[in-house]
Amino acid sequence: QKEVEQDPGPLSVPEGAIVSLNCTYSNSAFQYFMWYRQYSRKGPELLMYTYSSGNKEDGRFTAQVDKSSKYISLFIRDSQPSDSATYLCAMSAGGGFKTIFGAGTRLFVKA
């Protein structure tokens, strides 16, 4: 079993839709949870960074962490064609432990 599981998609939605992206994990030591966006043939860029459980909102993006279920989500409201990219979840136990990345979900937002 992989430490981090993420459905690779692709996920195709119409413009304006609410997008839900998810990851599950097995290591209960993970405390730091990140979402990265990666455009084709580019390096990932950090979107959201959350410590422990709870929600965090930034503009159209909301990150949720449920440590009891070992489940994290990223919601994108009012999705735009420019949101079309691969979204990678990532998590770490902190304290110098390495970050583990999910496989990434490819998202297509159609105009």
Place this chain on the structure above:
Amino acid sequence: GAVVSQHPSWVICKSGTSVKIECRSLDFQATTMFWYRQFPKQSLMLMATSNEGSKATYEQGVEKDKFLINHASLTLSTLTVTSAHPEDSSFYICSLPPSGATYNEQFFGPGTRLTVL
């Protein structure tokens, strides 16, 4: 966020040759940099941690003699793929943590696409 550059962005080489990829931190000094490899439609796989002034730390299964890492200064780390083979064709990305030793957030370079013929 930190600005990280990589050079070259794209390289094609013949099998058996060596290729050097540079990773530069443009706006702060980095004692640590990470090197990742990403195959198409797959996630990032950490290859090694580059440490300024000391030897790199390689992940299990990564050949240190094949993937030479040199962290020559606080702003430059290089990855040299020696005796490249077609199976080394991949997207190589460096990253660096902004500060401290938590390494939770990382700022990634734009990546280098290596194609070995």
